[in-house]
Amino acid sequence: MPLTDVKLRPGINREGTSSAVEGMWNEGNNVRFRGAAPEKIGGWIADPSPLDPAALAPPFGKFWGIVRHLYNWLTLARYNMLGVGTHMKYYIQNGLGGVFYDVTPIAFTTAAGDVTFAATNGSNLLHVLDTSSATNVGDFVTFSGAVGLGGAITAAILNREYQITAVVSPNEYIVTTPVVANALDVGTGGAAVVAAYQLPIGIPVFVPGVGWGAGGWGGVTGGVLSGWGAAAPLPTAVGLQPRLWSASNFGERLIANPRGGGLYLWTPNVDPSIVDRMVLLTGGDTPTKVNTVLVSDASRFVLAFGANDYGSPVQDPMLVRWSDQESYTEWTPEATNQAGSYRLSRGSVIIGVVQTRQEVLVWTDAALYSMQYQGPPFVWSTNILADNISILGPNAAISVNNITYWMGVDKFYVYNGRVDTLPCTLLRFIFSDLSESHGFQVHAGHNEAFNEIWWFYCREGSETIDRFVIYNYLENSWSYGDVSRTAWLDSPLRDRPMAATQGNQLVYHEFGTDDGELPTPAPIQAHIKSAPVDLDDGQRFSFIRRMQPDVSFNGSQVDQPVVRFSIAARRMPGAKYSAPQVNPVVSAQDYMTGGGPSKQFLVQEFTPEIYPRLRGQQVQFTIESDALGVAWQLGIMRWDVRPDGRK
Numbered sequence: 001m002p003l004t005d006v007k008l009r010p011g012i013n014r015e016g017t018s019s020a021v022e023g024m025w026n027e028g029n030n031v032r033f034r035g036a037a038p039e040k041i042g043g044w045i046a047d048p049s050p051l052d053p054a055a056l057a058p059p060f061g062k063f064w065g066i067v068r069h070l071y072n073w074l075t076l077a078r079y080n081m082l083g084v085g086t087h088m089k090y091y092i093q094n095g096l097g098g099v100f101y102d103v104t105p106i107a108f109t110t111a112a113g114d115v116t117f118a119a120t121n122g123s124n125l126l127h128v129l130d131t132s133s134a135t136n137v138g139d140f141v142t143f144s145g146a147v148g149l150g151g152a153i154t155a156a157i158l159n160r161e162y163q164i165t166a167v168v169s170p171n172e173y174i175v176t177t178p179v180v181a182n183a184l185d186v187g188t189g190g191a192a193v194v195a196a197y198q199l200p201i202g203i204p205v206f207v208p209g210v211g212w213g214a215g216g217w218g219g220v221t222g223g224v225l226s227g228w229g230a231a232a233p234l235p236t237a238v239g240l241q242p243r244l245w246s247a248s249n250f251g252e253r254l255i256a257n258p259r260g261g262g263l264y265l266w267t268p269n270v271d272p273s274i275v276d277r278m279v280l281l282t283g284g285d286t287p288t289k290v291n292t293v294l295v296s297d298a299s300r301f302v303l304a305f306g307a308n309d310y311g312s313p314v315q316d317p318m319l320v321r322w323s324d325q326e327s328y329t330e331w332t333p334e335a336t337n338q339a340g341s342y343r344l345s346r347g348s349v350i351i352g353v354v355q356t357r358q359e360v361l362v363w364t365d366a367a368l369y370s371m372q373y374q375g376p377p378f379v380w381s382t383n384i385l386a387d388n389i390s391i392l393g394p395n396a397a398i399s400v401n402n403i404t405y406w407m408g409v410d411k412f413y414v415y416n417g418r419v420d421t422l423p424c425t426l427l428r429f430i431f432s433d434l435s436e437s438h439g440f441q442v443h444a445g446h447n448e449a450f451n452e453i454w455w456f457y458c459r460e461g462s463e464t465i466d467r468f469v470i471y472n473y474l475e476n477s478w479s480y481g482d483v484s485r486t487a488w489l490d491s492p493l494r495d496r497p498m499a500a501t502q503g504n505q506l507v508y509h510e511f512g513t514d515d516g517e518l519p520t521p522a523p524i525q526a527h528i529k530s531a532p533v534d535l536d537d538g539q540r541f542s543f544i545r546r547m548q549p550d551v552s553f554n555g556s557q558v559d560q561p562v563v564r565f566s567i568a569a570r571r572m573p574g575a576k577y578s579a580p581q582v583n584p585v586v587s588a589q590d591y592m593t594g595g596g597p598s599k600q601f602l603v604q605e606f607t608p609e610i611y612p613r614l615r616g617q618q619v620q621f622t623i624e625s626d627a628l629g630v631a632w633q634l635g636i637m638r639w640d641v642r643p644d645g646r647k
Contacts, residue, residue, distance in 0.1 A: 008024055010033040015427060036475060046508075049097055049098060050099055055161070058504065065087040065088030068395075070083070079272055080095060090102075090105075090245065092275065105264050107197050110132055110194055112191065117146070119149055119185040124180045125177075126153065133170070135167060141162055141195050153177065162177075202243020206240065206438050207240040208437060243258055244394055245257065257291075260290075261289065261290070262289070284331050296355065304322070307320070338376060346369075347366035351394055352391050352395065357402050358402070363397065368384070368419060369383065369384055389419065391409075393443070396455070400473065411431070435458040443486075443488060445497070467481070468481050488500075501517055523626050523627050526624065533620065542643060546611050546639070547567070547639040549601075549634075562604055563630070564623070565623055566621060
């Protein structure tokens with residue numbers, strides 16, 4: 001019998017029944033489509049750049065806190081800068097491949113002598129007394145000007161950065177020193193001790209049900225139960241979202257904002273080895289509570305979304321404010337400048353913002369707005385593009401080639417001059433297993449080399465990101481996988497896409513074939529399974545005698561890469577497939593003839609044919625790999641099928 005090509009449409013489809021999705025792929029993991037052919041996704045390798053040796057080393061990974069933000073830009077001296085925002089700190093890499101420096105802003109500095117220490121013999125827990133502190137567990141403080149306590153707790157031990165490990169009272173907390181105090185440690189640190197408290201840490205993941213009416217009675221303030229009549233320190237009853245950062249460069253300077261906080265400025269030095277901390281922007285009616293900051297490309301305004309109004313400390317989650325043109329310090333509207341504000345009307349809070357070539361897109365929890373620069377006197381015009389739509393989180397949208405895509409609470413959207421639903425062949429599969437409460441962790445990333453948009457999200461029951469979905473906008477295909485990434489950056493200033501892992505490590509994607517996050521690489525498990533394919537349109541039983549698998553191993557890093565090729569047949573829709581049995585490796589010099597009701601073959605690069613010898617009405621095949629150094633792409637399979645009797 002002549003060989004017949006087996007051509008399946010690109011993309012994984014899990015929207016219909018097995019018969020309805022015939023001719024497509026029905027299941028997979030860690031695969032993509034390129035040229036309509038499925039292939040294993042590329043590997044990744046850890047970024048080797050060191051941390052500032054003067055900074056306190058994290059207990060694990062590279063950074064303190066979960067990385068939620070990556071931002072890349074160039075200085076006037078052409079230094080390739082990278083900003084990294086976590087829920088605890090903010091770091092800047094001063095030049096490509098250079099050191100990561102901790103630039104977390106200082107929130108408060110005490111006067112000399114306000115802080116004293118008390119050590120306990122035989123313990124490494126150091127009590128710190130500060131009448132001006134209002135700290136929480138996990139916050140960071142740096143001491144200076146202290147003298148030793150007389151024993152093991154020397155001045156060098158005291159004058160460094162610490163993370164607060166316990167709060168005893170509003171005026172007393174505990175830090176853990178690297179040494180154990182002895183009987184000679186009876187001093188208090190001297191009269192010149194200064195404590196510099198960094199920006200308080202944020203929340204790593206969504207915390208539900210805090211505030212009045214949730215949980216036990218009363219609240220917790222400074223580590224102490226508040227009880228009746230005392231306000232809880234976290235004023236919300238609908239849950240607390242994780243700390244997210246937004247940032248834009250104003251020339252070579254960086255303006256950054258922790259969601260709900262102020263605006264901070266970082267300025268590079270002429271000497272790249274000197275790195276200062278961020279400073280809070282104050283004066284000129286600068287907003288103090290902002291959810292997102294953006295610097296407009298064309299007109300150089302600093303835009304603050306979800307900001308407090310002029311003269312008010314109360315944050316308005318629907319208010320948009322902008323500075324004067326070419327200024328990040330002047331926010332007071334005057335007849336001589338273009339500073340101003342506008343309050344959006346549809347919704348209750350601004351969720352996300354994306355800048356495109358012609359406009360700034362603003363999502364509330366109920367609508368999508370377009371902002372465009374008009375010049376004086378109105379400066380910025382605001383128009384509603386769509387109502388009654390949703391977006392999962394501040395980072396769930398991305399603009400590619402002036403087309404914007406985003407992930408809503410129950411569907412995907414696209415905006416290319418008008419708002420439309422983006423058809424998705426994985427819609428029910430994704431949104432039936434999506435943790436909407438952790439939607440603020442969702443983030444979109446562009447993989448330009450493969451024409452792909454990646455969305456990373458939490459599955460139901462998970463508090464951490466554990467799945468991604470890929471949309472190939474060139475081929476209009478969908479696929480998915482189980483890789484966890486908390487932030488993504490595909491910048492033209494970097495050779496490859498960068499991402500942050502759940503272990504607080506930066507990795508470069510599309511590098512090699514394996515998971516190189518740790519020193520010892522691990523294989524990436526990848527597979528794709530077809531939907532059932534009818535033989536002779538289901539009118540007769542058919543017999544598959546031989547197949548030509550057509551698998552390419554270009555890019556593999558081992559001498560004899562292998563994939564498993566499973567083939568199973570069944571009598572009719574709804575019937576069970578027979579379990580596959582494993583056969584030896586098949587090569588050009590020694591290929592086997594097979595036998596039995598279903599087969600699993602180990603296919604190499606020079607496998608010309610395999611002989612499954614299967615009989616049934618429908619057949620399903622799977623390609624998978626779980627070995628180091630293997631890259632593969634499936635081409636056009638061909639099979640020899642002959643009639644084998646009626647049903």
